[in-house]
Amino acid sequence: MSTPFAKLPGWVEYALIPLVNLAVAFLVAGIVVVFVGENPLEAARIMITGAFGSGEGIGFTLYYATYFIFTGLAVAVAAHAGLFNIGVEGQAYVGGIGVAAACLTFDQSMPWYLVFVLASLGSMAFGALWALIPAWLQAYRGSHIVITTIMFNYIASNLMLYMLLNVFKPLGQMAAQSRTFEPGGQLPKLDWLLSIFGLDIGGAPFNFSFLVALVAAFVVWVLIWRTRLGYEMRTMGFQPHAARFAGMKSKRIIVIAMLISGALAGLMALNPIMGDQYRIQQDFVSGAGFVGIAVALMGRSHPVGIVLAAILFGMLYQGGAELSFDMPEITRDMIVVIQGLVILFAGALEHMFRPAITAFFARLGKSRSEAAAGA
Amino acid sequence: MDTNTIVVLLQSTIRVSVPLILTALAGLYAERSGVVDIGLEGKMLAAAFAGAATAAVTGSAITGIGAAMLVSVALSLVHGYASISQRGDQVVSGTAINFIAAGATVILGQAWFQQGGRTPALSADARLSTYKLPGADAVRDVPVLGPVYSDLLSGHYLLTYFAFAMVPITWWVLYRTRFGLRLRAVGENPGAVDTAGISVVRMRYLAVTCGGLLCGLAGAYLSMALANGFVKNMSAGRGFIALAALVFANWKPKNILLTCLLFGFLDALSIYSQNAELPIMSSIPDQAIQALPYILTVILLAGFIGKASPPKASGVPYVKER
Numbered sequence: 121m122s123t124p125f126a127k128l129p130g131w132v133e134y135a136l137i138p139l140v141n142l143a144v145a146f147l148v149a150g151i152v153v154v155f156v157g158e159n160p161l162e163a164a165r166i167m168i169t170g171a172f173g174s175g176e177g178i179g180f181t182l183y184y185a186t187y188f189i190f191t192g193l194a195v196a197v198a199a200h201a202g203l204f205n206i207g208v209e210g211q212a213y214v215g216g217i218g219v220a221a222a223c224l225t226f227d228q229s230m231p232w233y234l235v236f237v238l239a240s241l242g243s244m245a246f247g248a249l250w251a252l253i254p255a256w257l258q259a260y261r262g263s264h265i266v267i268t269t270i271m272f273n274y275i276a277s278n279l280m281l282y283m284l285l286n287v288f289k290p291l292g293q294m295a296a297q298s299r300t301f302e303p304g305g306q307l308p309k310l311d312w313l314l315s316i317f318g319l320d321i322g323g324a325p326f327n328f329s330f331l332v333a334l335v336a337a338f339v340v341w342v343l344i345w346r347t348r349l350g351y352e353m354r355t356m357g358f359q360p361h362a363a364r365f366a367g368m369k370s371k372r373i374i375v376i377a378m379l380i381s382g383a384l385a386g387l388m389a390l391n392p393i394m395g396d397q398y399r400i401q402q403d404f405v406s407g408a409g410f411v412g413i414a415v416a417l418m419g420r421s422h423p424v425g426i427v428l429a430a431i432l433f434g435m436l437y438q439g440g441a442e443l444s445f446d447m448p449e450i451t452r453d454m455i456v457v458i459q460g461l462v463i464l465f466a467g468a469l470e471h472m473f474r475p476a477i478t479a480f481f482a483r484l485g486k487s488r489s490e491a492a493a494g495a
Numbered sequence: 496m497d498t499n500t501i502v503v504l505l506q507s508t509i510r511v512s513v514p515l516i517l518t519a520l521a522g523l524y525a526e527r528s529g530v531v532d533i534g535l536e537g538k539m540l541a542a543a544f545a546g547a548a549t550a551a552v553t554g555s556a557i558t559g560i561g562a563a564m565l566v567s568v569a570l571s572l573v574h575g576y577a578s579i580s581q582r583g584d585q586v587v588s589g590t591a592i593n594f595i596a597a598g599a600t601v602i603l604g605q606a607w608f609q610q611g612g613r614t615p616a617l618s619a620d621a622r623l624s625t626y627k628l629p630g631a632d633a634v635r636d637v638p639v640l641g642p643v644y645s646d647l648l649s650g651h652y653l654l655t656y657f658a659f660a661m662v663p664i665t666w667w668v669l670y671r672t673r674f675g676l677r678l679r680a681v682g683e684n685p686g687a688v689d690t691a692g693i694s695v696v697r698m699r700y701l702a703v704t705c706g707g708l709l710c711g712l713a714g715a716y717l718s719m720a721l722a723n724g725f726v727k728n729m730s731a732g733r734g735f736i737a738l739a740a741l742v743f744a745n746w747k748p749k750n751i752l753l754t755c756l757l758f759g760f761l762d763a764l765s766i767y768s769q770n771a772e773l774p775i776m777s778s779i780p781d782q783a784i785q786a787l788p789y790i791l792t793v794i795l796l797a798g799f800i801g802k803a804s805p806p807k808a809s810g811v812p813y814v815k816e817r
Contacts, residue, residue, distance in 0.1 A: 152599060156606040204586050206533075253793075263796035264805070266533070266586050267742055270735055271789040278782035286780075413590060453601040453612070460594030468577040468588030 128481060138420060138466060140473050145461040152457055156449050163443060163450060170442025171435035175314055177442070179324025182310075183396070185427075185434030186326075189333035190388035191412025192430050193340050194381045196421035200344055201377035202357035207254060207269025208385040209409025210276030214250040215386025217280075218242025219393045220288060220298055220400035223305030235304050239394055240332070240387060247386020248379040250276060255378030259371040265378075273409075281402065288400055297401035307395040327395035329387075336384060337423040343380070353377050385409065407456070414459045417467040433459070502642045504763055509651065510721065511766075512759025513658045514539065514713040518737035519744070519751045520665050521709035525571075526746060527669065528702030529682035529808040533589030534574050535710060536734025537596030542567040542714025544600035547614040547725035548607065550621040559621065559719055564711030570596065571707030572700070579699045582812035593734075601727050614718070614725040623652045623720040652720045654712060659752070661709070666748040678702050682806035685813040695813045713737075739792040746805060758788045 128137075150160035171181045191208050198205035205211075222239035254268035281296060288298035307328040311321040344350040355363040356373050364370055392404045411433055418432070419425025433455075440455045465472070518535050525532040545566035550559030570592050577588035601612040608614055628649035635645040669675035680688045681698040689695050717733075718725045740758055744750030765784045 152602065156602060204584075206586070206590065257793070257797045261797040263793070263798070266531075267738070268793055268796060270533075271739060271793050274732060274735065274789045275786045275793075278786035282780055282782040410590075410594070413587075417587070449602075449606050451601065451605060451612075453598040456594050456598030457602060458598075460591045460596075460598060463587060463594060464573075464577065464591035468583035468585075468591055469581055470583065472581055 128478060132477065132481065134420065137470070137474060137477060138418065138425075140477070141466045141470060142418065142462065144473075145458065145465040148461050148465075149454070149458045152454070153450065158447050158449060163447060166443050166446050167436070167439030169439075171439035174322070175319030176322030176324045177438060178319060179310075179314060179321040179326035180438040180441075181431065181434040182330055183324055183326045183391070183434070184437040185430040186330045186333050186391045186395075187388055187408040188411050188415045188430035188433045189330075189337060189427055190384055190391070191409050192415030192419060192426040193333075193336055193412075193423065194384040194388075194409075195412045195416035196419070196423075196426055197340060197344070197353075197384060198377055198381040199416060199421050200350070200357050201353040201373055202360065203255075203258070203374065203377060203381075204266050205251070205269055205378065205381050205385075206266055206413065207251065207272045207409075208381070208412045209405055209407070210269070210273035211247040211250045211382040211385035212388040212405045212409050213273075213276045213280050215243040215247035215382075216389040216393055216400050216404060217283060218244070218246040218386060219389045223301045223394060223398075224288070224298060227302040227305030230304050232304055232306060232308065236307060236328070236390075236394070239305075239390060243386040243389045244383035245386070247384070247389075248382040251378040251382025251385070252375070255375045255382075258378075259374040277403075284400065284402055295401070298399045301394070301398045305394060306398050307390065325396035327391070329391040329395045332387065332390065334427070336387060337427055340384070341423040349373075349376065385412075411459055414462045414466070417470075418462055498639060498642060502646050504760070504767055506647050507763040507766065508756060508760045509647070509655065511762045512755045513652075513655050514716050514721070514733050515737045515740055515755040515759055516658045516662065516752060517709050517713035517716065518734055519740045519755055520661055520748070521706040521713065522738055522741045523665065523669075523706075523746060523748065523751060524678070524702045524709070525706040526741065526809050527682045527806055528678050528699045529685060529806055529811065529813070530575070530578055530699055530703055531585040531589065531810040532574070532703070532706060533586050533738070534570065534592035534596075534734075535589075535706075535737055536730055536732065537589075537593035538567045538570045538707065538710040539714040539717065539734050540593075540600055540728070540730040541570055541596040542711040543718035543729055544596075544604060544614070544714075544725045546711075546715035547617065547718035548604070550617055550719055551608075551615045551724065554618060554621050556621055556623055556719060560623075560712070560715045563715035563719075564708050567711030567714060568704055568707035571703045571710070575700050575703040578812065579696055579703075582814065585810055585812075597728060600725070604725060604727075612727040616724050617719060621719070622723065623654055623716070625650055626653050626656065652716070654716050654720060658712070658716075662748050662752045669748065674701075679806070682808055685808050689813075689815060695815075699813075736788055739788055742805075743792050743795050761787050 153160040153163050171177050191212065194208045194211070195205055219239040219242060222235055222242045226235045226238060250272060254265050254272055257263040257268055258265040284296040289296060290299050309321060310326050310328060310330060314321045344354065352363065352368045352373050355366065355368060356370055360370060388408060393400050397404065415426055415429040415433055418429040436455050436458060440452050444451050518539055522532050522535050542563035546559040546563030549562035550556055574588050574592055577583040578585040604612045604614055631645040631649035635641050669679060677688060677693055677698055681695055685695045688698070717729055722729060736758055740751060740754040744754040761784055765781055768781065
């Protein structure tokens with residue numbers, strides 16, 4: 121058997137290699153900026169100041185990060201069980217039905233924290249439902265989950281347009297969106313959290329769902345590394361045959377992993393619908409589900425890594441918005457390029473620099489032992 | 496429904512199914528060799544941009560097509576490098592290519608042409624040319640056969656005829672040539688091909704290059720024939736519909752043609768029903784028709800109508816044992 125990779129120290133494995141991959145992705149993004157005719161270092165400076173230079177900037181950065189924590193966790197949970205859930209986008213979109221239904225029904229009669237509980241449960245149920253069919257088809261009918269979840273993204277976007285036009289849209293209105301929720305359907309802002317650090321949130325929609333996202337990250341950590349189900353999922357993802365010989369029910373694990381993944385994706389709908397817009401509108405996910413793929417790859421599917429990667433992408437979103445004011449040539453689409461490059465270098469090409477780094481450490485170890493022998 | 500409506504519908508079916516056929520065939524070459532290609536959408540989009548941008552600057556359609564194919568092949572080789580040489584995850588690599596193409600086309604378009612990510616409108620010379628079949632004008636007045644010949648079959652783009660011709664050609668290449676036999680074998684049992692002394696890596700690179708060329712043509716068709724220049728995200732999911740068609744067609748050239756025509760017909764039907772009332776259509780929501788190709792593919796994949804059997808080694812990087 122060929123054993124391509126020697127064992128490396130932990131910090132090289134979990135910090136150095138991901139950072140090298142990330143650095144290369146940003147280097148290539150910098151080259152694109154040069155192509156456009158702008159200075160990449162100046163662009164980076166504007167982005168960082170825009171994202172972290174003010175209370176409002178930080179508020180926006182964390183607001184965007186909230187989306188990506190949820191979607192990143194969703195992708196990661198599926199990935200631990202060896203499933204590539206490319207359908208987080210659609211699951212989050214359909215999850216919006218649960219949030220909107222709870223808010224539209226109870227926003228006038230209940231306080232926000234009760235509506236929030238119903239909305240969370242609803243969003244998780246609808247998100248999980250949208251993941252259930254592909255999961256069931258993968259487990260019991262053998263259809264490939266990547267293809268089915270892609271198809272379900274498109275089905276979701278048509279289904280949601282139909283729902284918005286025929287169910288949620290009030291009579292006499294043109295735009296495909298619901299009415300605005302009353303205070304019972306609005307999550308509180310987290311201005312107090314930022315003011316602890318002496319920051320003013322300004323107009324940023326940074327809201328309660330950020331805390332929900334952090335709780336979700338902790339729950340996912342417990343699930344994956346501290347429960348029997350998590351152990352079974354990781355075994356399935358790492359070595360399906362071993363899992364089967366150990367008597368694990370792989371079909372059941374596939375379905376459960378995808379249900380959890382879909383539920384996490386669905387929770388994402390809280391952030392824009394109940395935390396910012398106070399209504400459900402067309403395309404409210406706007407690519408956050410796909411960013412989750414980059415975030416999960418970059419965070420190595422570990423909740424801590426995912427939160428950090430989500431904040432980085434939040435920074436790119438907020439800083440990118442500022443950047444497009446100062447450098448009109450560089451629109452938000454730059455983030456999509458960076459996202460693609462991160463997926464390429466941290467995902468598909470993650471082992472590209474490993475041989476060189478392994479060789480470097482092997483030589484380092486050798487020269488050290490030679491020096492020790494000489495002395 | 497009179498003859499005229501049917502002719503208009505079928506004509507529009509042919510027009511919209513061309514990029515699907517080219518892209519699905521592109522996917523066929525890659526996947527038959529064992530390389531899963533989720534990046535069809537991105538390659539088509541990048542090619543559409545490259546084609547329209549080059550044609551707008553040079554004013555020549557041929558140069559535009561060349562640039563489209565070049566860019567598409569370059570992205571195919573990136574995908575090949577990641578999934579064949581580096582043995583990375585092929586789905587992840589394809590996803591990356593889709594995002595890079597979606598973002599970079601708009602950024603570069605805005606930087607070079609300053610029209611909000613569009614490319615300038617193409618002049619008549621810079622667009623793809625159409626071809627009138629011989630005698631099309633003469634027989635136009637003959638009932639039924641006249642409109643079918645002169646409106647439905649004649650007057651399409653040369654690329655349209657080429658796309659339809661590529662279906663039997665691809666069949667011949669895959670099933671009647673040594674290259675095709677080896678390509679299919681690499682996708683089914685790369686170990687056996689390697690034992691026979693044929694390079695798996697080389698065969699797979701050749702296959703993704705073929706896919707890149709066809710995807711480039713599909714992109715050029717979008718921006719230089721269907722439309723008059725590049726518009727942001729103009730592929731609009733066609734790459735994924737083509738992928739669906741490829742799966743639906745069970746990775747077979749003849750079925751690809753039929754599936755693409757079916758999906759194209761659904762598209763044409765929904766475009767047509769937006770402008771004119773069709774008796775059966777008014778009761779079905781437009782979104783249901785839009786979603787039908789995806790729903791059909793899911794049902795097929797689930798094995799409820801026929802059975803999907805992908806190439807055995809598809810998606811698996813080949814590791815040479817020592």
